[in-house]
Amino acid sequence: MTEAAILARSVHKTYGALTFERRLRRIVSGGSPRAQVHALRGVSFDVPRGEVLGLVGSNGAGKSTLLRLIAGVSKPTNGSIAVHGNVHAVLEIATGLLLDRTGRENIHYMGGLYGATAEELREREPAIVEFAGLGAFIDHPVRAYSSGMRSRLAFSIVTSGEFDVLLIDEALSVGDVGFALRCRQRIRELCRRGATVVLVSHALESIREMCDRVIWLHEGRIGGDGDPDEVVEAYRAVAHEQAQREYARRFALLAKTSRHGSGVDIRRLVGTTAPGAAATHLFRLDEPFVIEASVSSRVMFDRVRAELELLRGDGVLVFRDEQTVSLAEGETALVISLGSMRLGRFTYRARLSLTAPDGAPLALGETAFAVEDHVHAYNSAYYQEVEWSLSA
Amino acid sequence: MVAVGLGAPPRRLARLLRIQLRQELQLRYVGSVAGVYWSVINPLVQVLIYVVLVTFILKARISATSGGKFDYAIFVLAGMSPWLAIQDGLNNSASSLVRHASIVKNVVFPLELLPVTAVVASIAPLLVSLITLGCLLGGSGRSVGASLVTLPLLVVVQLLLTLGFGLFLAIVTAFLRDLQFILPVAFQVVLLFTPILYLAKDVPHPIAQIMRVNPLTYVVEGYREVFYSQGWPSPLGLAYATLFGLLLVGLGLVVFRRLKGYAEALV
Numbered sequence: 331m332t333e334a335a336i337l338a339r340s341v342h343k344t345y346g347a348l349t350f351e352r353r354l355r356r357i358v359s360g361g362s363p364r365a366q367v368h369a370l371r372g373v374s375f376d377v378p379r380g381e382v383l384g385l386v387g388s389n390g391a392g393k394s395t396l397l398r399l400i401a402g403v404s405k406p407t408n409g410s411i412a413v414h415g416n417v418h419a420v421l422e423i424a425t426g427l428l429l430d431r432t433g434r435e436n437i438h439y440m441g442g443l444y445g446a447t448a449e450e451l452r453e454r455e456p457a458i459v460e461f462a463g464l465g466a467f468i469d470h471p472v473r474a475y476s477s478g479m480r481s482r483l484a485f486s487i488v489t490s491g492e493f494d495v496l497l498i499d500e501a502l503s504v505g506d507v508g509f510a511l512r513c514r515q516r517i518r519e520l521c522r523r524g525a526t527v528v529l530v531s532h533a534l535e536s537i538r539e540m541c542d543r544v545i546w547l548h549e550g551r552i553g554g555d556g557d558p559d560e561v562v563e564a565y566r567a568v569a570h571e572q573a574q575r576e577y578a579r580r581f582a583l584l585a586k587t588s589r590h591g592s593g594v595d596i597r598r599l600v601g602t603t604a605p606g607a608a609a610t611h612l613f614r615l616d617e618p619f620v621i622e623a624s625v626s627s628r629v630m631f632d633r634v635r636a637e638l639e640l641l642r643g644d645g646v647l648v649f650r651d652e653q654t655v656s657l658a659e660g661e662t663a664l665v666i667s668l669g670s671m672r673l674g675r676f677t678y679r680a681r682l683s684l685t686a687p688d689g690a691p692l693a694l695g696e697t698a699f700a701v702e703d704h705v706h707a708y709n710s711a712y713y714q715e716v717e718w719s720l721s722a
Numbered sequence: 723m724v725a726v727g728l729g730a731p732p733r734r735l736a737r738l739l740r741i742q743l744r745q746e747l748q749l750r751y752v753g754s755v756a757g758v759y760w761s762v763i764n765p766l767v768q769v770l771i772y773v774v775l776v777t778f779i780l781k782a783r784i785s786a787t788s789g790g791k792f793d794y795a796i797f798v799l800a801g802m803s804p805w806l807a808i809q810d811g812l813n814n815s816a817s818s819l820v821r822h823a824s825i826v827k828n829v830v831f832p833l834e835l836l837p838v839t840a841v842v843a844s845i846a847p848l849l850v851s852l853i854t855l856g857c858l859l860g861g862s863g864r865s866v867g868a869s870l871v872t873l874p875l876l877v878v879v880q881l882l883l884t885l886g887f888g889l890f891l892a893i894v895t896a897f898l899r900d901l902q903f904i905l906p907v908a909f910q911v912v913l914l915f916t917p918i919l920y921l922a923k924d925v926p927h928p929i930a931q932i933m934r935v936n937p938l939t940y941v942v943e944g945y946r947e948v949f950y951s952q953g954w955p956s957p958l959g960l961a962y963a964t965l966f967g968l969l970l971v972g973l974g975l976v977v978f979r980r981l982k983g984y985a986e987a988l989v
Contacts, residue, residue, distance in 0.1 A: 402830045404987065
């Protein structure tokens, strides 16, 4: 049967963004214009039965709001959302667990809230306990649980019942590796049974691996909908660009150049992916990595020692290389090609210092850049093929 | 399961109510030594102070008391019992949505059940008050008459009124947290306009008129008839209070449902 389990038609959701005081004033005075946050601005899609749908997007894109609407916990401001069948949802970590009760008591309480009878729960209890894998903790109050344990319990309870649609918000990313694996297995089992699953996660790799389809929410609208690989890639590209802009703003403050009254001046120092290209503040792994400088000098300078250092954000020197260069009168462009980006996810400073043959400091320049989150990381920055080139 | 409004099967609603009620009572009373007594000990001490003040210091006589040792104490406690339970129910329904934020935010749940649970749970303090009252009656050698059979009816009317106000308080508190601070003051004012510490006919005219409109008056007077005067509650008064309660619950449900979709973002 390939009917739609979830039907969303131009769903809008706005939240009143009034502070308490303004809300009160509005009630008293009877109507100042209402400040609103548009969480969703017209979202439409169908989810066929048995599909695993992933929702991705940056913080505040409307993913959780959409999940709440599907769950029926909140109502759309405009448009409609229809769900066929029972919905079970893990919307927040440790959804509705009673802290003072034991894990076992919570199985009965939460299970009851989700509509199971006492009998059914007695029957299901051993399986839930086993899946949660909390050992003796199951008879301890939930208050004593770590957040990972709480989410394991909540996930076990919520996925144990009879339902047609399962909604999971970031719950997979809290458990440990072993539990995450079991969660995936459980979700696959559920799908075979015909359940529809909607996952929200920032763990793009697991989304890509688990989902049949991905919807990317971008500022309350659908930015992409379809094949997981394509949509995740499209989202990544935009997210990268956004992060790039953000880093550029942040790093603008860190960049500095200093002269030592020597007549030599590092006018520009940037990290980039190709000589002459725009400055890059956020590198991807394996991207070409080039440091570009423009040095001006009042006189011709021979045998200047140029030293490049890469310092990690915490001050650790991760790379150092030097070269003797000669500066022409006027502008000299200095390009240092470092091959491909091999640095781990962190922020870095690149420092270029120029020293006269007699050891007197001539000029110093610094720029900052970051390397994006990536799955496989090289353990160290090890550049063998550094290439310095000069052009007047 | 998607839309478990009050349109859900009654058996399901009853089950959810039972689960919530058990949870609410356990939460409030298990784990503290005197349990449910705490919700009445403070008010009982207050009753004691009124009794000492009126009978021993002011040496005043309520026109209805005949001068027995515990007369005024029984008189006050008979009227105070439903009032204490009503206060308890209103306090807890006012905070019900906020207290159960995790349910409001995460579980598809008929939210109306939260204030309903709070109101039904107010039977616990009522029982404690009535047991105390029973001891006092036994100690003074008084007895109750056949009108005791009307007690269940009185309780039902009382719960209906509590729920009517409770629904409003529950949903409004989600939007306006100030209400929890206004409530204790409001209770004091209502106490003034309800014949609990004195008889309606003993108070000045304007206050007495407000008392006649106040539906709580008939519940309180009903309790007093049963436990103090051994007479029968006024049928007309109870009919008025019932009607008032039904209207209030109906209106409360309408308002509650209109606003509950927004509560999720506020609690």
